[in-house]
Amino acid sequence: MTPRPEFGDDVLTAYLDDEASDRDRAEIDAARRLDPTLDDRLRRLEIDRAAIGAAFDGLLNAAPAAPDLPSIPKRGFVADLVDRRAVAAALIGGILTAGGLFGASRFLAPPSGNWQDQAVAYHALYVTQTLTDVQTSPVDTEVQLRRVSDALGKEIPASSITGLAGLSFKRAQVLGFEGRPLIQIAFLADQGAPVALCIYPSGQSGVDMGVSGDWAMAMATVEWARAGFQYLLVGGRDQEHLRRVAQELSATL
Secondary structure, three states: OOOOOOOOHHHHHHHHOOOOOHHHHHHHHHHHHHOOHHHHHHHHHOOOHHHHHHHHHHHHHHOOOOOOOOOOOOOOOOOOOOOHHHHHHHHHHHHHHHOOOOOOOOOOOOOOOOHHHHHHHHHOOOOHHHHHOOOOOHHHHHHHHHHHHHHHOOOOOHHHHOOOOOEEEEEEEEEEEOOEEEEEEEEEEOOOOEEEEEEEEOOOOOOOEEEEEEEEOOEEEEEEEEOOEEEEEEOOOOHHHHHHHHHHHHHHO
16 A cells, blocks of 8 residues: 555544544554654644643633522413523523633523514513614604504504603514514613513404513513403513503503
8 A cells, every 4th residue: 555645634633533534544554654754743633632621621610600590470471481491501601601612692492372472572682772773753653653553453643652651662563473463662761671562453352351460581561452452561670660551551542
C-alpha cells in the first residue's frame, strides 16, 4: 500500500475521533510509520477532553441558582400555557448563558385550543418598546376601528376605546382564529405595561358572563361575555385596574 503524502485536518480529526473510514485509517497508520512529523500533527489536533470536562464542571458550579417562580393562582378557563418541561429547558439555557458558552433558546409550550390562550400567547411577546413609538392620529384611529368593526360585525366606537382611564390607545388590528375574526386592540398603560383588549364572536348570543379575573403567563386577565361576543383584557399585573376598565367597557360595547 502506498500511503498518501498529505492528509487534511478533517481526515486526521476523524481518525482521532475513531470516525475515519477503514481505508483512511489504514493509510494514516502506514504514513505514521514512514513520516514521524505526522504524529506531531496528530498531537496538535488532539483535544484534551478531560480539561474541557473540568472547565464545564467549573462553569456549572459557578452558575446562579434557578430563581423561585412566582405563585400563580389557580386558573379559570384561560389555561396555563407554560409547560414544566419548557420552564426547565429555559432555566438550563440560562445557566449555560451565564457561563458564557452560547445563547440560550427560550421555549414556550404550544397554547391549548381556545382563542383566549392563543391571544394571551400572542400578547406575551409584547414589551413596552413594542408600543412606545406607535403614534395614531384621530383619523387613523377612526380608520382602524372602522376596519375591526366591519370585520367583527359589531360597532367599536372610538369614544369607548380612547378615553379609558390609565390606558393610551395604540392600535387596532384584525387577527383570526378558526375562521372567525379575532380583534386585538392594543394599549399602553400609564405604568408602561402593554395591555390588549381582545374580542371574539362566540356565536352564542344567549350566553352572557359577568366580569371575572384570572392570571395567564404571569399576566393579569379579565374576561366577560355579552350578546354573542367574548372579551378578554390581558396585560400587566394590576388586575384591579383591568377589572375597572372591563366594567367600563362592558357598559359601552
